Amino acid sequence: MGTAVTAPSINRPWRRATGWLIALAAFFYLSYSVSNWLASQRGDVPTIVFAWEHGIPFLAWTIIPYLGTHALFALSFYVCRNRVELDSHAKRLLTAQVVAVVCFIAFPLRVSFARPQTTAEFGLLFDALGILDMPFNQAPSLHIATTVILFDLYSRTLPRWTLPVTIVCALLVGASVLTTYQHHFIDMPTGVLLGLLSVWMWPPEGGNRLASALGMPSRFYK
Template sequence: MTARSIAPIGEWRFDKAVAKRAMLCLLLLAPLFYITYGAANWIASQRSNVANITFAWEHGIPFIAWTIFPYWSINLFYGLSLFLNDTAADVDRLAKRYLTAQVIAVSCFILFPLTFIFQKPPTSGASGFLFDLLGGFDKPFNQAPSLHIALLVIIWTHWRRRLSGVILWVWHVWCTLIGLSVLTTYQHHFIDIPTGMLLGLFALWLFPADAPSPLATFRLTSNARARTIGFRYAMGSLAFLLLMLAGTGSSAASLFLLWPSLALAIVAASYFGSGADVFQKAADGTFSFASRWLLAPYRLGALANSYLWTRKLVPSVLICRGVHLGRLPRRWEQSSFATVIDLTSELAKPSDVGTDWQSFPTLDLLPVSRTDLEKASEAIEYARRKGPVLVCCALGFQRSAAAVGVWLLRHGYAKNAAEAIDLIEAKGRRIHLTEEMITLGEEGVHHG
């Protein structure tokens, strides 16, 4: 991913072409929203028995009439956000995020309708007027995932990248009020919030700001091993989904299983053909906001796996010429190196402590492509002139070992693949490397 500068609010300039594009999108999206949202409400109202998912503690949530103002304000920011863009392409991306959230949410409202059970107290004055206006089209259905929260996640992200200082903190506070208002206006039950957040994150992930959609380059891989791994992750995703469905009737908390189910489904897509792009890892070792949270359950598993396999091993070993091989460093280990060459796609750098971090995202358990091995090899050679270099992956067994092996061959530190492997193993590092992995640099799966 490549970072693109975004004009902050103070430097933003009106552009007629952007404004026309924004107005067109608003004229298309707004009617579509009210038509589909209202249709889902009507369909649910025709059913004789609509389910409800509520935690017992929610009965203690107070009704706070004035919070209808932040609740309604999202409608204003919905429209303004379309105009607050630098290019027409930015407008289109935001519109696609809106549309994604809307289509998925409305589909859930129709397929799995839920109802709100608390009674709103009488209201008057300005807040009463807004509640009456809201009641004109919003019925006690359309619950999980909360479309209000999904849009809030999208809009909050859109503005926070353009604000700074005190205004940014005001924005955070106001968005927090908007988020809480879905409870205090008696519009949603609690479970609608995390499911709405998950939907908003998915829309952000599907249409990232600085790269194409991770599914846009999907091509079904012909690599049998990649398909096998993808199938296993898909089965894991299905298992969490079935557990969620089985437990929904007895526990509202079971809906949280949707999070790891979605994360594993996305990882499965990476192995089936989308490649490392799904992780949205930048060259500096950081992740996009959406990827960091959307795939968090998978990353926790990957971190646990890394710890279990390497807990009794030294973090890294010196191979030669200042080049070290090992697992992804901990925060306190990172500063020991001038440069870290990172072959993982699934894990982020632990912290920013001044170490030059260079990422070449690749998929675990698959041969690294020739292109990535050559790029990593050249990065190693260049970086070692500036100080100690750590070449790492999740375990330090294969991907990083392959990069070091290619570097040894390309720069004359080993005569052949067998000698390169022997040199690495002689340093006491456990590796899973074959000669073919570093002599052929097999292409593996499609990487977008």
Template sequence: MWLAFLAPFFYVTYGFANWLASQRDDVGSIVFAWERGIPFIAWTIVPYWSINLFYGLSLLLNDTKRGVDRLAGRYLTAQIVAVACFILFPLTATFMRPQTSGLPGFMFAVLGGFDKPFNQAPSLHIALLVIIWDHWRCRLKGMAAIVWHVWCFLIGTSVLTTWQHHVIDIPTGALLGFFALWLFPRDGELPFAGFRLTADPKARRLALFYALVAALALAGAVAGAFVSALLLILLWPALALAIVAFAYAGAGAKVFQKAADGSISLASRVLLLPYRLGARINVW
């Protein structure tokens, strides 16, 4: 059921964002000069395309209905956020791919039939890769797990070696992927479940403080991108502090996704790393 909705939703929304960007004449790009040295490797279109197969299989080969629903929630989150970014901040790829033949040539031709040089950052391909990689990393063991990690690495690098994306699209896409994992965790409560605005004045002040700092970091990332793309790294602490603000506002400690045995989800460890580092430095 979910796949019947998600597949057309993907192509309709992704295609609409592509079309919308193609109607504009002010679409820019974020490219580092050294990216010109990234080689074009035609055969990597195969792992690039393979994510479509894993997208569907991950939904179909699942343990429980709850597992399917949460995976679909992650897919939907990545799709909605990415498309919103594509519409609000359209970017274009600047590479001119050489002619290819054989199977890679056919696959590039099919890709070019619906995917234009827009829809860059955050890379939806990378966001979905993070989600799908995480879905299988705990299910596969031994050699199968090693093969899975290697193949996912090939998928990740293929966005560059197919000249489909620029470097900045990768960390922004990964951040989106981990956000989707955090929003719909494999285990435990949803971070937004049962949210009620706190009546505690101190908690409200802390929520406001962290929200303001998060907003400043976000503004710094957006404004700073016009000076240096490296300043987009401020998106990471902006998201981390927004999550902490959400916790103080009423979501509570479950946003940190700490289990009874003391373990913390991978998404929480990654997303909240800037906050945890800041807290540790503050203690020093």
């Protein structure tokens, strides 16, 4: 009789995943709040909005996919199958956060649409969001950049049959940044570009493509 072949076990780095989650969440809330506060101290924060955007409907229920990104963000660290993949994923998120916050501070923008009054459970969700959020921190959309990074991870690590669900979730989140009046359109393509840059810089197998292209020694980015 032949020897049975078993699939290689996946030793997920649970503790390291928790450490990255706590560190990045703390950095996000601190840096996001600071950049919001700095923008609020300025009296000349501009807005970039196209005329056609005034026709975008406000859909209160889309606050659910919008806030759902936070849950997917937290779970993503535990989806990573090994330490190298986890570190690359965390560095992607950190890169997106740093670049976005620098842009928020250097070139702040604001959303110009007033959110309609909401009631019941959707109103509670918007009120919870409003505790941290302000009408600044627009381009590039960190929400969109994070969604791009999460999509790459989930589409690679989850079973293939879940891919259609992953695509639908990503599209819903992308639409929700407009239909919740959290962002203007200009924030979306800039957010996608930031997400793609972060994904390109940190491949799942480790290393840094940008640093390698610049000829930097690996000790500077490992």
